[in-house]
Amino acid sequence: MELINYVKDLNTNEELFPAIHKYAMEKRVPIIDSDALNVVKQYIAIKGAKNILEIGTAIGYSALHFASAAEGVHVTTIEKDEASHEIANQNIGASEYSENIKTILADAKEAELGDAQFDFLFIDASKGNNQLFFDKYKEHLTEGALIIVDNIFVRGLIADDNVENKNKRKLRDKVRAFNQAMKDSEYTTSFLNVGDGLLVIY
Numbered sequence: 001m002e003l004i005n006y007v008k009d010l011n012t013n014e015e016l017f018p019a020i021h022k023y024a025m026e027k028r029v030p031i032i033d034s035d036a037l038n039v040v041k042q043y044i045a046i047k048g049a050k051n052i053l054e055i056g057t058a059i060g061y062s063a064l065h066f067a068s069a070a071e072g073v074h075v076t077t078i079e080k081d082e083a084s085h086e087i088a089n090q091n092i093g094a095s096e097y098s099e100n101i102k103t104i105l106a107d108a109k110e111a112e113l114g115d116a117q118f119d120f121l122f123i124d125a126s127k128g129n130n131q132l133f134f135d136k137y138k139e140h141l142t143e144g145a146l147i148i149v150d151n152i153f154v155r156g157l158i159a160d161d162n163v164e165n166k167n168k169r170k171l172r173d174k175v176r177a178f179n180q181a182m183k184d185s186e187y188t189t190s191f192l193n194v195g196d197g198l199l200v201i202y
């Protein structure tokens with residue numbers, strides 16, 4: 001057995017929302033990897049986060065998991081795709097967490113959240129906009145909030161120096177620039193080789 005698979009198995013818990021997970025796999029909805037999800041949920045529990053902001057709802061899979069991570073967790077989640085937003089609403093409405101999750105249909109590049117404050121930010125939308133999302137939503141974070149960014153390896157693209165496709169190269173360079181900017185910033189960072197790569201910013 002490969003070491004990476006051994007660790008992945010250890011980091012993966014029993015699925016709490018099997019029907020939603022199955023739907024995502026069948027319809028190729030990009031959701032967080034199971035091992036990365038487990039790590040994010042542990043951070044939520046350790047941090048004692050109560051108000052989570054998620055950028056990128058898709059069909060509500062990660063939002064439901066976050067709401068289930070600990071007692072009294074509230075999740076606000078933003079999605080720009082109307083069809084995904086609708087499915088998320090159905091999934092959340094049918095769950096025991098419907099009171100804990102607020103879905104917003106909006107482009108997160110422009111969404112207005114008023115004076116809402118969050119102690120945990122999960123960035124999981126268009127990867128080339130990580131810096132924009134970070135800059136925009138850090139204004140909504142409480143002192144000592146934790147930020148986690150998913151897919152910082154962009155499914156291997158990040159380490160490929162020979163990308164021929166221009167758009168992919170542009171995306172790789174944007175994500176590389178964001179990762180480096182976070183490393184060089186005043187924040188403490190951890191780059192975790194779990195799932196498709198998690199960046200933890202404190």
Ligand SMILES: C[S@@+](CC[C@H](N)C(=O)[O-])C[C@H]1O[C@@H](n2cnc3c(N)ncnc32)[C@H](O)[C@@H]1O
Pocket residue numbers: 030031032055056057058059060061062063078079080081084106107108109124125126
């Ligand atoms: C990787 S999926 C989110 C998966 C979800 N967090 C999960 O793990 O279950 C990314 C989602 O972000 C949405 N998205 C992309 N750009 C966005 C934007 N600018 N504003 C809001 N949502 C966006 C996409 O439509 C897609 O549904």
